[in-house]
Amino acid sequence: MIHRLTTQLSFQTEALVLRAERQRLISSNIANADTPGYLARDFDFARALRDATSRRAEAGDMGPRRGPALRYASPAQSNLDGNSVDMDRERAAFVDNAVKYEATLRFINGSVRTMLDAMRSHTQG
Numbered sequence: 001m002i003h004r005l006t007t008q009l010s011f012q013t014e015a016l017v018l019r020a021e022r023q024r025l026i027s028s029n030i031a032n033a034d035t036p037g038y039l040a041r042d043f044d045f046a047r048a049l050r051d052a053t054s055r056r057a058e059a060g061d062m063g064p065r066r067g068p069a070l071r072y073a074s075p076a077q078s079n080l081d082g083n084s085v086d087m088d089r090e091r092a093a094f095v096d097n098a099v100k101y102e103a104t105l106r107f108i109n110g111s112v113r114t115m116l117d118a119m120r121s122h123t124q125g
Helices: 004-032 043-058 087-124
Strands: none
Touching: 004 043, 004 087
């Protein structure tokens, strides 16, 4: 029974961890927008989630957690100081990721409430 409960939430848990990591990366890019030579970093969220969930399934949810494969963001326009941060792209990515992070939290919260309600009604019935 416990395994089914944890399995149901493992996908969303991985998504939440990756969303938090992506928010940290985007924040770092924004913070370094004026740093000469700074190269913006990001990762492919869908690929990272697919990799993380498949690793967790293979390791039985007990394997060590590895971070996503980072890549350098391609600058939309070259900059004289070598900085590759595109503030418009970073702001849009920040907001998009924040909304998706919040949605994932709400989904997990709803799933946990549903499971608790199901357990209560089973024991009270």
